[in-house]
Amino acid sequence: MTEVKAIIAQGKEKMEKAVLHLEESLVTIRAGKANPAILNPVMVDYYGSMMPINQVASINTPDAKTIIVAPWEKKMLPVIEKAILTSGIGLTPSNNGEHIRLIIPPLTEDRRKELVKQVRNEGENARVALRNIRRDANEAIKKLIKAESLPEDVAKDGEAEVQKVTDSYNKKIDELLALKEKEIMTV
Known part of the structure; x- marks a missing residue:
């Protein structure tokens, strides 16, 4: 059980870094305001x-x-x-x-749309990173089952917890993207 908690904690840490990287990427995308x-x-x-x-x-x-x-x-x-x-x-x-x-010149409508596409692309890159982290965590849990050091029901609970963590970080990504898109599209 402690192995599963360690895997989940490690996954959370990596997901946090992925979200922080997304925040840093979004800051460098100019939204018509001096930054x-x-x-x-x-x-x-x-x-x-x-x-x-x-x-x-x-x-x-x-x-x-x-x-x-x-x-x-x-x-x-x-x-x-x-x-x-x-x-x-x-x-x-x-x-x-x-x-x-x-x-900083005012953004044209076309440029705003390009920037929103760029923001969504950055968001998709972050989501891919989250999915990879989730996959790695689930594979680590499955290895514990194969090593027979973990009952299957505990493994299923662990995988469910990994999914909950992934969902929460996906929600954070959605919120960041929505804020940045609103900032870009506001004239």
Whole structure:
């Protein structure tokens, strides 16, 4: 019985990580509002080593449509500007010699629909991860039956508990996706 509880606990931990990964992925999808997390994937060449942009500059959002990137060293301005341009986040930097300004354009209806598709794709990836974790947990329980260290009725209860845990994390994914879709579709 304790083996089953350990398997379920391990599955819960992995499912929690999958949901956290989904949250991190959804934060980087811009929804028409300025959010410093949009710049998370941007890496800057800082004296020969690649660093996240937030480790070489301060990032602020003075209003809902603007992100200001202020490098800690003036000579990093062109390097940061180039990194933003080549990162593929879809924003064009404006350099005034002291800081870089990123204007978040309003989203078109087509772009909103594309972003919703991207959000749903991220959600489906998270669901696939949950299903894989559930499968692994159920296989581990079945191995215990074959090793004859676990009665079948206890195994069935364990598999039911794994399914309950999976359902609860699926519900969390649904809630995250619904919130992000609402955020994207709100004009």
